[in-house]
Amino acid sequence: MKKSIFVVLVAILLLTACGPKASSGPTEVKVMMWGAPEELAVWQSVADAFTAKNPSIKVTMDVADWDSYWDKLNTLYAANTPPDLFAMDAPLFQDWFSRGALKNLQPYIDKSTSLLDGLYPVTLQAYQTPDGYFGVPRDAQTIVLFYNKDMFDATGLAYPDDTWTLDKLREVAKQLTLKDASGNTTQWGFSADLWDMELFWSEAIWEYGGDVISADHTQTLLTEGKARDAWHFIYSMMVTDKSMPNPDESGQFGGDPFDAGVAAMTTMGHWSVPQYSTRGFKYDVAPFPSGPAGRVTSVNSAGFVIPAGAANPEQAWEFIKYVLSTDGQIQTVKLGLAVPAVKSVAESDAYLVQPDFPINQKVFTDAFAYAHMKPVFKGYDAWASAVGDPLIAVWKGEADLDTTLDQIKIAADAILAENK
Amino acid sequence: MEYGLKALGREKFWLWILLAPTLIGLLFGTAGSLLATSTLSLFKWDLIGAPAWNGIQNYIDAFTKPEFLLALKNTLVFSALYVPGTVVASLLAALLLNRKIRGVGIFRTLFFLPSITSAVAVSLIFSWLYAKDNGLLNTIITQFGGQAVNWLGTKNVMMSVVIANVWGAVGEGMVIFLAGLQAVPREYYEAATVDGGSGWARFWHITLPMISPSIFFQTLLATINAFQAFEYIYMLTRQGNGNSSVPVVVFSIYRNGWRFFSMGLASAQAMILAAFIVVLMLIYFQLEKRWVVYE
Numbered sequence: 001m002k003k004s005i006f007v008v009l010v011a012i013l014l015l016t017a018c019g020p021k022a023s024s025g026p027t028e029v030k031v032m033m034w035g036a037p038e039e040l041a042v043w044q045s046v047a048d049a050f051t052a053k054n055p056s057i058k059v060t061m062d063v064a065d066w067d068s069y070w071d072k073l074n075t076l077y078a079a080n081t082p083p084d085l086f087a088m089d090a091p092l093f094q095d096w097f098s099r100g101a102l103k104n105l106q107p108y109i110d111k112s113t114s115l116l117d118g119l120y121p122v123t124l125q126a127y128q129t130p131d132g133y134f135g136v137p138r139d140a141q142t143i144v145l146f147y148n149k150d151m152f153d154a155t156g157l158a159y160p161d162d163t164w165t166l167d168k169l170r171e172v173a174k175q176l177t178l179k180d181a182s183g184n185t186t187q188w189g190f191s192a193d194l195w196d197m198e199l200f201w202s203e204a205i206w207e208y209g210g211d212v213i214s215a216d217h218t219q220t221l222l223t224e225g226k227a228r229d230a231w232h233f234i235y236s237m238m239v240t241d242k243s244m245p246n247p248d249e250s251g252q253f254g255g256d257p258f259d260a261g262v263a264a265m266t267t268m269g270h271w272s273v274p275q276y277s278t279r280g281f282k283y284d285v286a287p288f289p290s291g292p293a294g295r296v297t298s299v300n301s302a303g304f305v306i307p308a309g310a311a312n313p314e315q316a317w318e319f320i321k322y323v324l325s326t327d328g329q330i331q332t333v334k335l336g337l338a339v340p341a342v343k344s345v346a347e348s349d350a351y352l353v354q355p356d357f358p359i360n361q362k363v364f365t366d367a368f369a370y371a372h373m374k375p376v377f378k379g380y381d382a383w384a385s386a387v388g389d390p391l392i393a394v395w396k397g398e399a400d401l402d403t404t405l406d407q408i409k410i411a412a413d414a415i416l417a418e419n420k
Numbered sequence: 421m422e423y424g425l426k427a428l429g430r431e432k433f434w435l436w437i438l439l440a441p442t443l444i445g446l447l448f449g450t451a452g453s454l455l456a457t458s459t460l461s462l463f464k465w466d467l468i469g470a471p472a473w474n475g476i477q478n479y480i481d482a483f484t485k486p487e488f489l490l491a492l493k494n495t496l497v498f499s500a501l502y503v504p505g506t507v508v509a510s511l512l513a514a515l516l517l518n519r520k521i522r523g524v525g526i527f528r529t530l531f532f533l534p535s536i537t538s539a540v541a542v543s544l545i546f547s548w549l550y551a552k553d554n555g556l557l558n559t560i561i562t563q564f565g566g567q568a569v570n571w572l573g574t575k576n577v578m579m580s581v582v583i584a585n586v587w588g589a590v591g592e593g594m595v596i597f598l599a600g601l602q603a604v605p606r607e608y609y610e611a612a613t614v615d616g617g618s619g620w621a622r623f624w625h626i627t628l629p630m631i632s633p634s635i636f637f638q639t640l641l642a643t644i645n646a647f648q649a650f651e652y653i654y655m656l657t658r659q660g661n662g663n664s665s666v667p668v669v670v671f672s673i674y675r676n677g678w679r680f681f682s683m684g685l686a687s688a689q690a691m692i693l694a695a696f697i698v699v700l701m702l703i704y705f706q707l708e709k710r711w712v713v714y715e
Binding site for chain 1: 469659663675
C-alpha cells in the first residue's frame with residue numbers, strides 16, 4: 001500500500017462532510033445496497049415504478065459490491081451523513097441496532113396495518129427487538145442442494161431427492177469424485193464453503209442435534225456434544241474421502257468449484273441461480289439432505305433498515321412499503337437472486353415459474369417449513385472469523401480437528417463476552 | 421553547505437504558491453491523518469457512536485491478541501525477506517541494463533512496467549502462475565516429470581508472496597540504481613583498468629562504495645514499502661469472507677477498523693506499525709554514518 005489507509009479515510013471524511021444538501025423539488029431518498037451491476041438496473045426500474053406512483057419522491061439507488069458497501073456505509077456513518085435507507089444482512093443487524101444506528105420502524109408499521117402479515121414469520125424474526133421491529137425483510141434465502149445433472153447423467157446415478165440423508169450425500173459424493181491417470185482430482189462429488197456457517201456447517205450441526213450458539217448469545221455451542229459429531233462428518237468427507245475440495249483447491253476455481261463445473265453438488269442459496277444458469281451445464285435443486293436428528297436447513301434474509309439520522313425517513317418508509325407490495329415483490333423476483341419475503345408472491349407463478357431459470361423453485365419455498373434462522377448477534381463478523389479462520393488449516397489437513405475446535409470455543413466465547 | 425539559487429523578493433511569493441498544493445496535501449492528508457490516528461488509538465470507537473476514552477487499553481489489547489501478534493510476525497518475516505530481495509534484485513537489473521546493449525530502452529521499460537501496472541491485475545496473473553493444478557509453473561514442472569508444488573500452500577506461501585512483491589518492486593529500485601550508477605565518474609573505472617583491476621574488483625572497490633547512497637535510499641524505501649505491503653499479499657492469500665492465509669499488519673488494521681467495528685484498536689495497530697518503521701529508520705541512519713560514502 002503506497003499510502004496509509006488512513007490518508008484515504010480522512011480524505012473521504014473531509015469530502016463527504018462538505019457534501020451539498022438537497023435543494024427544493026422532489027424529496028430525494030438515498031438508498032444503498034450491495035449487489036452486482038445487473039441488480040442496479042432492476043432496482044432502478046423498481047425505483048422508477050415507485051416514483052411514477054409517488055412523484056414527490058425521487059429515489060437514488062447506490063449499488064456497490066459487498067466489501068465496498070460496508071466500507072462506504074461505515075464511512076458515511078462516521079461522517080454523520082448516512083443514507084435514508086440501506087440494505088441489511090440479517091446476521092449483522094445486531095451490530096448496527098445495538099449501537100443505536102437504526103430507527104425504530106414500529107411506529108410506521110403500526111400505521112401501515114397488515115403490511116407484515118403476509119411475510120414468512122422466520123424472515124421477520126431477525127429484526128425483532130424489545131421495542132419492536134428496527135428493520136423489515138426484503139427477500140429470503142433458504143439453503144438447498146444444487147446438483148449438476150450432466151455429471152449425474154454421465155455416471156448413471158439417480159438425482160438427489162427428498163429421501164437423501166447426509167450419509168447418502170457422502171456415499172454419492174465419493175462415487176462422483178473422479179481422478180485422472182496421475183491421481184489428480186478432476187471432479188469432486190461435493191463442494192461447500194465452510195468458512196461461514198450458512199452454507200453447510202450450521203445445517204449439519206442442527207441435523208446432528210447440536211446447536212451453534214446459545215439462545216442468549218453468550219455461549220458458543222458449536223464445539224460441544226452432538227455438534228462435534230457433525231464436524232467429524234464434514235472432516236470425513238473433506239480429509240478422509242477427499243470428495244470435497246479443500247480451501248486451497250476451491251480457491252483455484254474462484255472459490256466455487258460447482259460454478260466452475262468441477263464439483264457435482266453443492267449447498268447454496270438462491271443468489272447463485274442467475275450465475276449458474278449462464279455456465280452451460282444443466283442443474284437442478286433438491287432439499288437439504290436430512291441428518292440423524294431430522295431435516296434442518298438455514299434461512300437468512302436481506303432486509304431494509306432506516307438510519308437513526310436519516311434525512312427523509314418518512315419517504316424512505318414509503319419506498320419500503322412499495323418494495324413489500326405485490327407489485328414491488330414481483331419486480332424484484334425478476335432478478336432471480338432470492339425468494340420473495342411475501343408468502344403470496346413466493347407461492348404464486350410469478351416466483352415458481354421463472355422461464356429464465358427452469359429449476360424446481362418450490363424446493364426453496366418448501367424449505368421454510370424446516371429452516372432455522374441463521375443466528376443474529378452482536379460481533380457476528382469477529383466471531384465468525386474466530387471460527388472460520390482456524391478451521392482452514394484443519395481442512396487442509398495441517399491441524400487436528402478436535403484441538404482446533406477446543407481453541408475456537410475459547411476465542412469465540414471471548415468475542416461474545418466483549419460484545420455483550 | 422547550501423546548494424542552488426536563493427529565492428528573492430517576488431519569487432518567494434510564487435515559491436509558496438507553487439508549493440501550496442503539496443504542503444496542503446501533506447498538512448491535511450499526512451499530518452492530519454497521523455494526528456487523527458494517534459488520537460483515535462486512545463479511544464474505543466465503532467464508527468457509529470461517539471468515541472469513548474480507552475487510555476492505552478487498545479495497545480494492551482493489540483499485544484495480547486494472537487491475531488495481531490501473528491500479523492506482526494508475518495510482517496516482520498515478510499520484510500526480512502523482501503527488503504534484501506528487492507535491493508539485490510533491482511541492483512542486478514540496474515547493472516545488467518547499465519551498459520551499451522541493443523534495445524536497452526525497451527528492457528528498461530519492460531522492467532519498469534510492473535511499477536505502473538494495477539496490483540490487483542498483476543496479483544490475479546500471479547495466482548494463476550502459482551495455481552497448484554492448473555497453474556503455469558506446475559504445468560512446466562510436471563511436463564519435465566517433476567512433482568507439482570503447492571506454491572500458495574502453507575509451506576511455500578510466504579516465499580511465493582515475497583517473489584511476487586519483489587518482482588513488482590524491481591522496476592522502481594532499478595531506476596534509482598541506474599541513476600546512481602550513471603553518476604559514477606568514468607575516470608575512476610579508467611584509472612582502475614590502467615592499474616589492472618578486474619571486473620569484480622572494480623565493482624567491489626568502485627561501484628559499490630560509489631552507489632552506497634543509492635543502496636541506503638533504496639533499503640529505506642523498501643523497508644517502508646515492506647511494512648505497508650498489502651495488495652499483492654491480500655490478493656494472493658485471500659480465502660473468501662475477507663480472510664487471508666498470510667494476514668499482515670495492514671490487513672489486521674483494515675479488518676479491525678472496517679469489519680469488526682474497532683477503529684480504536686485498528687488505530688493503535690497503525691501506530692505500532694509506524695513505531696516499528698521509525699525505530700528501523702533510526703537504526704538505518706546510524707548505519708548510514710558508518711557505511712555510506714558521500715563523494
